[in-house]
Amino acid sequence: MKRVVVGLSGGVDSSVAAYLLKEQGYEVIGLFMKNWHDDSVTISDECPWLEDSNDALLVAEKLGIPFQTVDLSEQYKERIVDYMFNEYEKGRTPNPDVLCNREIKFDVFMKIALSLGADYVATGHYCRKGTIEKDGEEVYQLLAGADGNKDQSYFLCQLSQEQLSKALFPIGELTKPQVREIAAKMELVTADKKDSQGLCFIGKVRLPDFLQQQLQPKEGIIYEIAADAAIYNTDTPQFTSVKEQLAYEAKKTVYTPEMGKPVGKHQGAHYFTTGQRKGLNVGGTKEALFIIATDVVSNAIYTGQGNAHPGLFRKALFIQKNEVHWIREDLALKDGETMEVMVRIRYRQDLQKATLHKFDNGMYISFDEPQSAITEGQFAAWYIADELIGSGVIS
Structure with missing residues (x-):
């Protein structure tokens, strides 16, 4: 019997993953990762970790598998939270879920699992793993989940061959309704539980509140750039190489206040991201305003009307x-x-x-x-x- 450690998150997906592995004859151990302590920035009634760990425990009891909680909040803060603050400060928008999989679930957590004698680590991700042979070597594939509507392969895009070799994704061949059906049939407490939204393992977080712990608010101006602004009507230069053309096409447009008109104020460019529409609190425009650029150095936000604005x-x-x-x-x-x-x-x-x-x-x-x-x-x-x-x- 191979031993598998399942990351039981207290949600329906990982609960059914654990059940399926047990059915397949694996020796299954459930581990709940506690990654976050600070309740001051979570939206209180949305998936606090306590309720989740209780649900995970109830599922483990129902399935008759050993269960324990591991506290990874120190590593989580160091590898995910600090990185996030750092990126936002630079005016970039990080993806904590992708990082959490690379740095926490399939690194810190995986090492704990292997130290418990596990052969594999399993999660409730909607994706599949394939194996092919190439030049006499086993090569692992990360494949999209069978449920096109729920495919989560994107969140695992930073995994390595070594991490994949030890990973199992038991629900990858199933659709979400099928997963819920199995959970209901097994009378698992998580069968009807809503999918958790928000940051990987933190729960639903008010991002500005979260970022304000480190990044101080500072007032700046929101500018609107017209769709027919001169900057969008420049002639395309002649290129001497493909690389030169690609560099030109990939380059961000640099905006200055003179190009647009002030339409409002904001509390810090580092709280906003390109393409964002909500949270600007500027009214009176014919179409919704979308952020086309932020400048954390000058603390300015540039916007354009409508989702077809050329600046996007x-x-x-x-x-x-x-x-x-x-x-x-x-x-x-x-x-x-x-x-x-x-x-x-x-x-x-x-x-x-x-x-x-x-x-x-x-x-x-x-x-x-x-x-x-x-x-x-x-x-x-x-x-x-x-x-x-x-x-x-x-x-």
Whole structure:
């Protein structure tokens, strides 16, 4: 009997994952990760960790598996929270869920599991793992979940071959309704529990409250840039190389206050992100205002009316060399090589047709169609068919 440690989060997905593994004859141990203590910034009645750990315990009792809680809040603060503050301060928008999987669940937590003699670590992610043989070596694949509506492969886009080799995703072949059905049939306490929203393991957090612990509010101006502003009507230069053209297409537009008109005030550019529409509190415009750029140095926010505003769109993005990550190392591009792939730049986005271009300083992704709200600090993940083969931080 192989031993599997399941990260029981107190939600229905990990509960059913544990049940399925037990059915398959594994020796299953349930572990609940406690990653957060500060209740002052969580929205009190939304998934506080206490209720979750109780639910996880009840599920473990029902399934007759050993259960314990591990406190990872110190590592979580160091690897996730501090990193988040740091990124927001630089005016980038990090993705804590992707990091949490790479740094906590499949690193700190996995090491604890292996120290308990586990052969595998399992989670309730909607994704699948494949294995192929290549040149006599076993190669692990990260595949999209069977439920297209719930596929969570994107959140695991930073995993390595070694991490994947020890990972199991028992519900990857199921749809969410099927998972709920199994939980109801087994009378698990989590069967009808709402999906948790918000930060990985912190619960629902008011982001500005959370960020204000470290980043002080400071008042700045919100500017509106017209859709027909001169900056959008410049002629495209002549390029001497593909790289030069890609650099031009990936470049952020730099805005200055003179280009627009002041329409409101905000409490700190570092609390906002490209593409954001909510939280601006500016009325009186014909269409909703979307953020097209933030400048944390001058503390200005630039907006445009409507989701078709030209300031939202770009045709390419760049990932710095040290931020390019291949799950399938055997498919990694060499300098000068290109590859046609499907890409998403945020969770739930439909896959977009694109081409990877590898250069000595990093990688450009050029899209067939211009993309809205390409956001620094977020992850771009690239797929071939339903296999996620690599990812990187948008720079």
